[in-house]
Amino acid sequence: MAEAKKKLKLALYWAASCGGCEIAVLDVHEKILALAEHADIVLWPVALDFKYKDVEALPDGSVDVCLFNGAIRNSEQKEIAELLRRKSKVMVAFGACACFGGIPALANLFDRQSIFERVYSTTPTTVNPAKLVPQTTLAVPQGDLHLPTFYNAVYKLDDIVPVEYYVPGCPPPPELIWQAVEAIVSGKLPQAGSTLAGERALCHSCKRKKEDKKVTAFHRVHEIIPDPEKCLLEQGIICSGPVTREGCGERCLNANMPCRGCFGPTPEALEHGASMLSAAATLVEGKEEERLAPILEGIVDPAGTFYRFTLASSLLRIRDRALAAWTATAAAQPDRASGKGEEAAS
C-alpha cells in the first residue's frame, strides 16, 4: 500500500508538432488537478531543453512515464528523444505525429533542399537575392550562433527510440487521454507495444446509415452536399473509416466531414494507404478495368489523402537512405552543439 501512495514521475515533451496535443491535455479541464494528486510532472515541454544538463543528471530510468508528442524533424528533437528514453521506464508516443509522423511527415514527399528553396527563395514575398539559408553554425561579430540540423525527412518516434505505448489522434481526444492517464496511474497498462485506443475500424462505431451501395464516381468534399445521416463513402466521398482505428468519438463525421485517418491504421490494415485504396476499389461498381477510372479521376491526391497522417510509418519509406546517412553523421558528432561546418541546407 505504501507503494501505491508514491507519486508517479511524469514527463511531457513535444518535438515537431503544433501544440495541439498540449491543448488536448488541457481540455481534460478540471481533471488536470486530479492528475496532479497522483503524479509529479517532472519535465514539461518548455522546461526540458534548457534543463538539458539537469535531465542528464537524473538517474537512468527514474522517470516513470514519458508522454512524447511530435515527430522527429531535426537533430535537437532526436537527441532529446534519446535522452528521455534513457531516463524513462515507459515511453508513450502521444498523438499522430509521434505515432506515425502526422501532418509534418507529408514533407517526406519532398526533400530538404526543395523545402528550403520554397521557404527561403521562391515564395512571392521573400526578398533574398543573396540566397541565404539558415546555417547550423554561423559566426556573428560576437561569437557563433547555432541552429539544429534540419533533416532530409521526418521520422516517427519509434524510428528513433523504442516505444512501449501509442496514443493516436490529431490531437488525441480528452476522453482517450484521461483513459490513458487512469491506466498509467493505476498501473493497469496492457502489453507493451499496445495502442491505447479501439481495436476495430472506425466504421464499426460510426452511426451513419450504410446500405451496401456501390458508387460510380468519387467526389471531392467541396463538390457535393452529403446527406448527414448516410455513409459518406457510399455517397462517393473518400472517408478513411474502413481502415482507421476507432476511438476518436467520430468527431469529424459528426461535423459532416469525412475521416482522414488521424488514428492510424487498424491492427489488420498495417499499410494504411494501400488498405484504403483497396477499400475504395471494392466500392466501385463494374468490372475490373471499369472500376479503375473513377478512382483515377476522383481521387486526385492518393498519397496525401490515404497517408494524410501516416506517411512516416508507410512501407513507402522513401527516405530510408537519408535515415542511414544521418545516423552515421550523428555518431561522428555526438555533441549537440558541434554542428560546425554543417550547413542546415547541405
Added chain:
Amino acid sequence: MTTATTRRVTIDPITRLEGHGRIEIFLDEQGNVADAYFQVVELRGFEKFCEGRPAEELPRITPRICGVCPGAHHIASTRALDDLFKVEPPPAAKKLRELYYCAHMIHSHIAHFYALAAPDFVVGPEADPAQRNILGVVAKVGLEIGGSVIKHRAYAQRIQEILGGRPTHSVMGLPGGVSRGLSEEERKQIVEWAKSEVEFGKLSLKIFDDVVLANKAYVDLILSDGYTMKTHYMGLVDEKNRVNFYDGMVRVVDTTGKEIVKFPARGTAYLEHIAEHVEPWTYLKFPYLKAKGWRGFVDGQESGIYRVAPLARLNAADGMATPAAQEAYEKFFATLGGRPVHHTLAMHWARLVELLYAAERLLELALDPEITSPEIRTLPTVTPSEGAAIIEAPRGTLIHHYQTDERGLVRGVNLIVATGNNHAAICMSVKSAAQAVIKNGEVREGLLNMVEMAFRAYDPCFGCATHSLPGEMPLVAHIYDHQGNLVRTVTR
C-alpha cells in the same frame, strides 16, 4: 564559441512559437549588451508540402501549423478557398464562421491572459517563481474567479466543437460555406454561454484595473523605455475602421497613428505591401513594409518594421464595433496618452479589450435569427487558379495564399503568420529589455523574467496555459567571462 572580448548570456527555454525559440545575448567589454538574437530553431515547411494536395483539404492541413491557434488557420484557409474558387458563402455560413471564430478568440485570449500574462502582474514580476504561475493567480484572485476562468475557456472550446466537430483542428470549413449548421437548441445554449462570456470579459477588465492599473509600479513598468518601441501597426478593420477579426480591409498606420495604406483582406493585394527578409541565424523570416524597405533591426518612422496582435489592432483602428468594448477602447487610449500606444506590455490590456469585443460579437451573432438557416453552402463552379485571404489570428495578421492547377491541386502556397509579422519587433524588444536590465556586467536576478516578459507580450504560444500549469516557465542564463569560461548560471 565566444571571442576574447565578449561575454555571452544564453537563454534557451526552447519555447513555443511555430516551434521552439532561443535567446542569445552578447555582452561587450564593459559588460553591457552588445547584441541580442532571438532565434526560431524549428521549421516544418508547410509552404512546400502543401503542394500537390487538393486545395479544399488545406483547411484540414494548415491548422497543424499551430495547435494553440488552429482555428485561425482553419478560417484563414477557408476564406482563401472562397477567393480561390471565386465563391460567395451564403450569409448564414459567413455568420457561423465568424461565430466560431469569436469563440476561438475567446479561448485563446483567456488562455493567454490568465495562464501566461497574469502571473507576472497578478502575482508580480519579482514574486517567488514558485508562486508565479496560474495556481498563484488563482490563490491571489480566489478560487471562484479561478473556476470561472476554466469554465469560460471551456464554453469557448465547446462552441468550436459544436460547429467544427472538435475544438482543436476543426473540420467545418469549405469553399463557399461550412459543413454543418446550427440547431435552434444549440443556438439557445450558445446565447446563454455568450451572455456569460460578456460578463466575464467585463470582469477581466476590472481585474486588470484593480491589479495592474491601481499599482503604480506596474504602470511605470508598462510605460518604461525598455518596453517601448515606435513602430508601424497593422490590423484588420471594417468599413468604419473598427477592429474586425474575420473580414474587411487591412489597415497600416505609421508611428504617429496616421494611415499609410489600406488594402483588401481578400485577394493578393498584400503582395504590393509586404515583403520578407531572410537571416541565416533563424528559421523564421522577417516581414516588412515594402514601401519603407528593410533597414535592419531599427524602429521609427523610416523603418519597414511593423507590429501586429492586439495592441497593433487597436492602434490601427478607430474604435470597436460593440458598445462595452468601445468604452474599454476609449479608456485604454485616454489612460495611455492617445493613439498610437507604443508600450509593448500594454498588449495585455489590449487583449482584454478584444476579449470583451469577441464576447459581445459572439452574443450578437448567436441572437441573429439567420444563424440557424440551413442555407450554409454555395457550391463552387469556377475553375480555380489563385486565391488569398487575410484574417486576424489571436496573435495578429495572418495571410494564406494559394495557387493551383485547373483541377484545384495546389502548386504554390505562401503563408505569413502572426508571429512572423512580429519577428523583427520581438528581436528588438528582447534586446531592448536586455539592455535595460544588464549594466556593467551585472545581471540582475529579475533579468530572465524581465526579458521573457518582453516577448511574452507578443505570443500566447510561448507560455500558454498548457506550458505554465505545472509551474513557471523556467529559464537559464549562462554568463561567460571574457575567456569564454562559465562563471555564473542564473536559473529559475
